[in-house]
């Protein structure tokens with residue numbers, strides 16, 4: 001009898017699992033991929049897309065359907081919709097689609113629905129439909145163009161990269177401020193001093209010990225936002241761009257399978273704890289941290305374990321990456337980073353990442369070349 005592998009999420013993790021299984025053309029196995037977005041989003045480049053005159057939507061968003069067309073049509077189904085409720089006992093997931101709800105039954109289930117930006121919605125992730133992501137990118141680009149004063153909140157990798165892009169393009173014409181809750185950027189990583197130094201060269205002002213408590217509209221008619229910091233200080237700005245606090249997309253997963261931070265509880269096989277046939281990869285796991293290369297490695301392990309499970313074989317332990325790399329583009333000509341505890345030269349980070357923000361790899365992720 002035919003078996004169904006249901007994969008939720010069509011990005012770095014989910015698409016990889018789907019391709020890895022489809023490439024094998026396993027006998028009597030159908031892969032059903034459910035995702036909110038018709039397009040694969042190379043979100044790593046979103047921070048440059050919102051700079052006027054840089055990337056176009058079609059550079060960083062590409063349709064998923066053509067990438068699956070090479071497989072026999074009976075071996076897969078692509079459903080554009082949102083997983084709303086998973087029932088691990090009845091082995092079904094309720095999916096909301098444009099034409100109504102569907103209940104999809106599975107034999108093996110893969111959770112790869114990633115994470116999203118919290119409110120206010122920012123375009124750093126594909127949190128919604130293709131049309132909504134495109135609209136959000138355009139809206140953010142227009143606001144960047146119009147603003148004279150921009151506050152980037154959160155000095156993690158995304159905040160540093162975003163501030164770098166803004167500084168590179170507008171450091172001499174607009175005031176760019178990066179708010180860091182701690183006394184160092186990048187959470188005090190060894191790459192932090194180099195990143196801060198690069199930002200300084202781009203005229204980005206870094207404000208340390210600046211934890212955002214809330215935001216509110218400034219005086220009526222001013223069009224500005226007031227950013228309220230812990231301690232009470234306020235900063236009035238034309239544009240507030242938060243980058244911190246990604247939220248796992250796991251609302252459809254019963255709460256007993258989730259950690260306190262809403263990520264999915266998994267074992268060393270990346271199998272969801274207390275289940276036999278549910279697996280998870282990527283930002284829904286966020287261990288050891290959220291990263292696309294970690295996601296890819298986990299997706300490969302999950303695909304293998306799903307294949308083994310379909311053959312009634314025992315799973316393999318999911319191995320991590322052999323090296324820990326942090327690479328931050330800081331503008332379009334410099335960068336900062338490290339490999340394990342070795343600092344990487346600015347030029348090296350630019351060559352490896354900042355030059356293209358990894359766009360040359362997008363094709364391989366989309367068409368399954370990397371899977």
Ligand SMILES: Cc1cc2nc3c(=O)[nH]c(=O)nc-3n(C[C@H](O)[C@H](O)[C@H](O)COP(=O)(O)OP(=O)(O)OC[C@H]3O[C@@H](n4cnc5c(N)ncnc54)[C@H](O)[C@@H]3O)c2cc1C
Nearest residue numbers: 009011012013035036082083113114115249282283291292
């Ligand atoms: C600006 C930025 C730059 C980054 N740069 C780097 C970097 O240089 N290096 C690095 O290692 N990492 C980087 N990351 C992290 C990287 O983007 C994530 O680790 C990666 O996106 C995780 O992939 P994923 O497949 O788990 O989930 P996501 O990319 O979050 O994708 C989840 C997918 O699931 C869909 N989805 C969500 N909810 C549902 C649902 N209920 N039903 C169906 N579908 C759903 C979404 O629409 C989306 O398509 C960066 C992140 C950001 C924000």
